Amino acid sequence: MPIIEENTKTTVLHRPTTFKPPRTWRTWLFGNPLSTADAPHQTINKKVGLAVFASDALSSTAYATQEILVILAAAGTAAFGYAFPIALAIVGLLVIVTLSYEQTIHAYPGGGGAYIVSRDNLGELPAQIAGAALLTDYILTVAVSVSSGVAQIVSAFPGLLSYRAYLAVALVAFVMLINLRGIKESGSAFAIPSYFFLTMMVLTVGTALVRYLGGTLGMVVNPPPLEMLHETQAIGLFLILHAFSSGTTALTGVEAISNGTTSFREPRSRNAGITLLWMSAILGTLFLAITFFSGKIGAIPSETETVISQFARTVHGGQGVLYLLTIAATTIILIMATNTSFAGAPSLSALLAIDGFVPRQLAFRGSRLVYSNGIVALAFIASVLILVFNASVTGLIPLYAIGVFLSFTLSQAGMARRWYKIGRLQPDQEVRERGSLLHFDRRWAMKMVINSFGALCTAIVMLVFCITKFRDGAWLVLILIPILVVMFARIHHHYQDLAQRLSLERYGAAPRTDRRHRVILPVSSVHRGTLNALSYARTLSNDITAVHVSIDPDAVDKVKRKWEIWGGGVRLQIIDSPYRLLIEPMMDYIATIAAQRQPNEIITVVVPQFVPRHGWQNLLHTQTAWFLRQAFLSQPGIVITDVPYQLDRDETTL
Incomplete structure (x- = not known):
């Protein structure tokens, strides 16, 4: 049972974990994992x-x-x-x-x-x-x-x-x-x-x-x-x-x-x-x-x-x-x-x-x-x-x-x-x-x-x-x-500078909790992973914009048709990219939106990501979600959220 410590402001819960590391090839190679309590017994004569x-x-x-x-x-x-x-x-x-x-x-x-x-x-x-x-x-x-x-x-x-x-x-x-x-x-x-x-x-x-x-x-x-x-x-x-x-x-x-x-x-x-x-x-x-x-x-x-x-x-x-x-x-x-x-x-x-x-x-x-x-x-x-x-x-x-x-x-x-x-x-x-x-x-x-x-x-x-x-x-x-x-x-110097920047001393009041979200949903194609991300985005805000970067006109028509059926009325922004760039036009669009945001507004980029059944299968895909995430992490005032969708053996995209 969790142990509860209470004071006038905060409830702190302590729960001992029952998880033990499983036996794997690492166990055979390095030995059974040792708990912290075993440290005194690992000393030598x-x-x-x-x-x-x-x-x-x-x-x-x-x-x-x-x-x-x-x-x-x-x-x-x-x-x-x-x-x-x-x-x-x-x-x-x-x-x-x-x-x-x-x-x-x-x-x-x-x-x-x-x-x-x-x-x-x-x-x-x-x-x-x-x-x-x-x-x-x-x-x-x-x-x-x-x-x-x-x-x-x-x-x-x-x-x-x-x-x-x-x-x-x-x-x-x-x-x-x-x-x-x-x-x-x-x-x-x-x-x-x-x-x-x-x-x-x-x-x-x-x-x-x-x-x-x-x-x-x-x-x-x-x-x-x-x-x-x-x-x-x-x-x-x-x-x-x-x-x-x-x-x-x-x-x-x-x-x-x-x-x-x-x-x-x-x-x-x-x-x-x-x-x-x-x-x-x-x-x-x-x-x-x-x-x-x-x-x-x-x-x-x-x-x-x-x-x-x-x-x-x-x-x-x-x-x-x-x-x-x-x-x-x-x-x-x-x-x-x-x-x-x-x-x-x-x-x-x-x-x-x-x-x-x-x-x-x-x-x-x-x-x-x-x-x-x-x-x-x-x-x-x-x-x-x-x-x-x-x-x-x-x-x-x-x-x-x-x-x-x-x-x-x-x-x-x-x-x-x-x-x-x-x-x-x-x-x-x-x-x-x-x-x-x-x-x-x-x-x-x-x-x-x-x-x-x-x-x-x-x-x-x-x-x-x-x-x-x-x-x-x-x-x-x-x-x-x-x-x-x-x-x-x-x-x-880096650690000292980081500690100073993260310090709560002279920080003032806690961050406001009444902020509103403006959600941007990058859409490369419309599939179950996209709809899964859209469902999550709706829990954050009603102000949602799906964004598709057009590098193939035929693909744009397909995205439009499917979005009209499955998009649930959420607006779709098409960005034409004549030089077939994907990341840069998306970043430019988000930077434009960020420049116009209100003081109490948070821009959240909800990135759909489907997860193959086997890790090696990631090599067969373009990993658009990963590139978007890396690009957006460097942008201030923007929150990046991955929404993974785990594929089962018999499931395919729409």
Whole structure:
């Protein structure tokens, strides 16, 4: 029974719906629809969270070492000895970033990461920049990770090289479908492959350590030829910084957990923080180990065989079962790295949509309580990038990481600002901000120093990346991010302007209810749908004019004869159209009538429309009603009303 709330002016009815979505092919593909009340049950624990949010960061161990070596190759193989010291510096930066984001997780348990931190502490423009940088990073994560995963497959099966872009797009579509089933289900589906990768990498690195200590590790057998992808140059500061900036791709994905804190079970902050520490420890250990042993075996960076492939076949003594399992595990984790983006980007897009910086549709939760529109949009844009760059990791990497370190810098600068504000509070004082609650912390100064130092380090890395990678394609990202910020501003302005125009503040009295209708009924021919529309028009007004645009004299005579029989005395206006135009003469006539209307008069255009039994049958008709509707919607002071007439199997026009 409906629940009724009454006051002196209005009756409000509440009625629970009994409708449940039917089982369709979508149910089979995406799973049964979930109600809003199921949202708390769709959260994940730390083990599943590691699979969902850490796959991006962990997968970077598969290509970060190779990207360092690709740059150092410009100075010859002798420069490869600098790879491990560079990796140590990158891990040191990882520690700083991890400590900063661990603080962010506890300060902002509602998620949002760099965007929310920047919005609350630095202002609207820095927040838009952070949002643009993060979205760019998430899109490139999908493109780079899947392309790198396909590169592992091509290393084992070189015959697939010419099909790598199409294979990558197919894999993006597969991950998209899994994520459309919901974060809990996608996390459970990807947990086993994630831990399979960790098991194989621990086994491979452990075996390499045992063989290295025993002196039996050896060198790569038949390494690929050294590819000079960059101009030959001597070992110098610029080359070292260039290699360092390429290797910092290992840090991509560290921010993902802070963006998706709300996906964790309660206590959210604690579970998310522990997962972040697990992830960083595993990432740093694997990255250092792979870089160290790649130097010891003489691995060569190549597009035809990855460094991981050379490392695995050297450690496992050829392309046997363990090698294939390692390559399979690496390929899977690289593809799964996209899952981090599919978990983080839609949530970020929803926050941006709620604040009015991107289309509102991106804040819509689908049947499985995930942001379906954001997931589909991410997959589409990433697929376009993959096709444009032919799934080349080396081609995509220069576009990567600028957005990451820009968001790192803004996030840590925002956190430093937050600690500064906290330091100005009294011990018993609390201040509520949009994204968090500020209360005094006696260690605010130390935390501010940590975040300030982290912001300085990541800002330096970002500048190094921009300079060293500028000619390789980084200039494109430096243009893209400002374009996105301008787009955000334009969308935000539109929503603000729309809200102002629709606002009821200072609106005055409600619209008058004593207005009269003048009805115009477009008539292309006289049939049951026309009479159905005429019947509806009579309920609105007695002032009805049927209008027929004449493009065929024979058809005019037929319309006149039928209207005399079926029109019920309603006047018929014939408009001659010597140039066989239909819409324009009708619009001109209505504009003339509109110019003459009285202040309390509404012009209503009642458009007849017959609906075929099957949707595809619409293609067989001219869709005059649709064109009229689209044309009239742009005319002020005119109401457009469709009157559909559903055709049965045996019914035909008169």
